[in-house]
Amino acid sequence: MTFVTRFAPSPTGPLHLGHAYSALLAHEMARDVNGTFLLRIEDTDTSRARVAWEEQIYDDLAWLGLTWRTPVLRQSEHLERYNRALMQLAADGLVYPCSCRRSDIRAALSAPQEGVIEPSVYPGTCRHRQMSSRKPGDALRLNMARALERLEAPLSFVDTGPIHTGTHAIDPDTLLHQTGDAVLGRKEIETVSYVLAAVIDDAAQGITHIVRGADLFDTTPLQVVLQHLLDLPTPIYHHHRLIRDDAGKRLAKRDDARAIAKYRADCATPDDIRAMVGLPSLFEKNPRE
Ligand code: GLU
Numbered sequence: 458m459t460f461v462t463r464f465a466p467s468p469t470g471p472l473h474l475g476h477a478y479s480a481l482l483a484h485e486m487a488r489d490v491n492g493t494f495l496l497r498i499e500d501t502d503t504s505r506a507r508v509a510w511e512e513q514i515y516d517d518l519a520w521l522g523l524t525w526r527t528p529v530l531r532q533s534e535h536l537e538r539y540n541r542a543l544m545q546l547a548a549d550g551l552v553y554p555c556s557c558r559r560s561d562i563r564a565a566l567s568a569p570q571e572g573v574i575e576p577s578v579y580p581g582t583c584r585h586r587q588m589s590s591r592k593p594g595d596a597l598r599l600n601m602a603r604a605l606e607r608l609e610a611p612l613s614f615v616d617t618g619p620i621h622t623g624t625h626a627i628d629p630d631t632l633l634h635q636t637g638d639a640v641l642g643r644k645e646i647e648t649v650s651y652v653l654a655a656v657i658d659d660a661a662q663g664i665t666h667i668v669r670g671a672d673l674f675d676t677t678p679l680q681v682v683l684q685h686l687l688d689l690p691t692p693i694y695h696h697h698r699l700i701r702d703d704a705g706k707r708l709a710k711r712d713d714a715r716a717i718a719k720y721r722a723d724c725a726t727p728d729d730i731r732a733m734v735g736l737p738s739l740f741e742k743n744p745r746e
Pocket residue numbers: 465466467499651655668669673
């Protein structure tokens with residue numbers, strides 16, 4: 458079996474225990490089947506990505522004992538290919554420019570439709586617009602209803618993770634009423650949303666297995682739709698459990714207290730980190746004499 462997986466952090470803050478678990482799990486799943494582990498830097502959000510965080514990612518992962526192929530794919534160096542995909546979707550009539558601000562969307566969603574539309578779903582104010590009306594500062598949205606019309610066969614994906622094990626049929630109603638017209642191109646011309654860039658690079662890097670946190674499970678149907686629209690393969694997914702803080706909350710970038718760098722500064726060992734995220738010690742397989 459071919460097994461190519463990746464760890465794809467965004468360099469917008471320090472890696473924390475949740476990242477350590479994800480990276481170690483992907484690395485070990487690949488190693489166990491003689492597969493390939495790749496690292497990808499998802500730095501298309503230029504307002505938040507920092508080279509210093511990227512450097513720390515390399516440093517922390519190497520310290521944890523991971524190795525990866527170089528050069529590493531940095532998404533900021535491939536904006537042109539994401540833009541090409543966006544223009545392909547535009548040529549197929551599947552995206553439209555949108556100038557709505559968050560406050561416009563909130564206003565359009567309040568009464569009288571309140572309770573009818575899901576509060577987070579874009580109400581479609583700009584859906585009638587042609588690409589030729591795109592102005593600097595406009596986002597690009599997927600016309601979800603039209604996209605679903607294009608995709609005839611029922612779509613699905615397979616998850617091998619412990620939480621969502623099995624084959625998942627993609628429900629068009631959920632996509633229409635909960636995901637809606639997702640933003641694919643961000644307001645800054647030439648930048649794409651993470652969902653689209655990840656789909657394109659997973660194909661470009663030949664990723665066969667996506668190992669990532671269960672917090673991204675709900676993003677998967679949209680990504681599978683994009684794979685089909687762009688004629689790209691659907692990898693096998695493995696959404697893993699999340700590492701939580703003492704109060705049971707998922708760790709976020711701002712949880713600096715659980716940053717790997719912080720534990721390193723406090724003289725923790727890589728094996729201490731493994732124990733904290735529930736992975737066996739590196740020495741377990743070779744018990745000390
Ligand atoms: N860059 C995303 C993140 O840091 C991960 C994307 C993925 O694994 O598909 O949350």
